[in-house]
Amino acid sequence: MTRIAEISVHRTSLPLVRPFVTARRRATTLDTVLVSVTDSDGVTGWGEAPTSWRVTGESAASVDAVVRGPLGDAVLGLDPLDTDAASERIIDAVVGNAAARSAVESAVVDLAARLSGATLARFLGAAPETTRISTDLTLAAGPVESLLADARAGAAFPALKIKVGLDADADRDAVIAVRREIGSDVRLRVDANQGWTASDAIRVIRAWEEAGVDLEFVEQPTPARDLAALAFVTSAVSTPILADESVWTTSDLHDIVERRAADAVNIKLAKCGGPVAALDLARAARAAGMGIIVGSMLESTVGVGTSAAVAAALDADAVHDLDAGAWVAASPVDGGIRYDGGSIVLSTGAGLGIRGLAAPLADGSAA
Incomplete structure (x- = not known):
């Protein structure tokens, strides 16, 4: 049976096509963190944690730390097809950190869909x-x-x-x-x-x-x-x-x-x-x-x-x-x-x- 064997963090900053302006902030780049989860057979699922102190209350550094720390510990070794168990362990692993939790849960669910041969929507x-x-x-x-x-x-x-x-x-x-x-x-x-x-x-x-x-x-x-x-x-x-x-x-x-x-x-x-x-x-x-x-x-x-x-x-x-x-x-x-x-x-x-x-x-x- 395949198991979740690796979790990786990919920080990235990407330019926007035009400034994004709201009542809360003005942004010209997307500063975000991608998370990949790979099983023991080398199949990978993907998730993302958008970062903004004024919107999500999280930063690239905080996402990196929590994903490579308690969230990674929570999912490594799990059966990737058991998404309910993974979700429960992710919730129990940390307080707050919603964007980081979302990235890890998304990556696990994407991996499960890939292993099932279905699109994520399906x-x-x-x-x-x-x-x-x-x-x-x-x-x-x-x-x-x-x-x-x-x-x-x-x-x-x-x-x-x-x-x-x-x-x-x-x-x-x-x-x-x-x-x-x-x-x-x-x-x-x-x-x-x-x-x-x-x-x-x-x-x-x-x-x-x-x-x-x-x-x-x-x-x-x-x-x-x-x-x-x-x-x-x-x-x-x-x-x-x-x-x-x-x-x-x-x-x-x-x-x-x-x-x-x-x-x-x-x-x-x-x-x-x-x-x-x-x-x-x-x-x-x-x-x-x-x-x-x-x-x-x-x-x-x-x-x-x-x-x-x-x-x-x-x-x-x-x-x-x-x-x-x-x-x-x-x-x-x-x-x-x-x-x-x-x-x-x-x-x-x-x-x-x-x-x-x-x-x-x-x-x-x-x-």
Whole structure:
């Protein structure tokens, strides 16, 4: 019987095609950590831990340490096909470190899918005919002129998500301008990344409602830990409110449901700890009557590929929030998903379909 024999860490910094700007940060590079898990027969699975002190609270150094330390100890020697046992041991190994845990769990599940001969999406429960999923396009926070140019460039996408939260009044006017520019056929979403007070959020969202902007949802308008503010906004507007930074665990979700603080949740693997945890969180959200989409942090096609497989298993017809890999100038791996306009094309190979590190990373990047 094959066993998990090796776990490796691959730090990488990749340029973005343009600056990624939100209410929380501005990035021009993707600084991330890939994790590979190899069994005793030499078969490898892949995962990713996006790093940002202000978003995930983790760094490349912290991910490296915890993966090569307690998380590696937790999975080495395990049967890679026993993903439930691996997930339980990963959860028990450390407190916090959600992105690192996600990378290791993702790599183990990818390895199990490869050994089973199934695509990762199929292994997680997607229908056999699912070959692609839809994603929105994120418009980075900025002047209205740049938002309009980005909106025009995103015509192939079924939905646009505008990053706001830097200036409530400017946000109000910019979103109205984008809706007028793109017309009524494209779904429009807004993400404030915790940037508003409750009063500003209510004032701006009501202005959009009165202007007929017709938003699909407003994501995380208020600070993540202030559930009272989030619930106040949700109760005061007609536009659906999507919780993101407020929900990392099923316990967080239960708090949201109890307070009626949001209508839906954005599920991200780097918050909840991996694909198994994401599926559990989605089931709990649906049981509570909440809507779901699958999103990602700013990460490469490795992490987005795992998230896309989860999305395919949960709702292949929804428009998810997985354009992050398209922001990166080049993939760090050979194989995996690819973008085709507003769609993510899933690999037909076993697991994620990753054949190894891309050439520039393959020489000397493993730790």
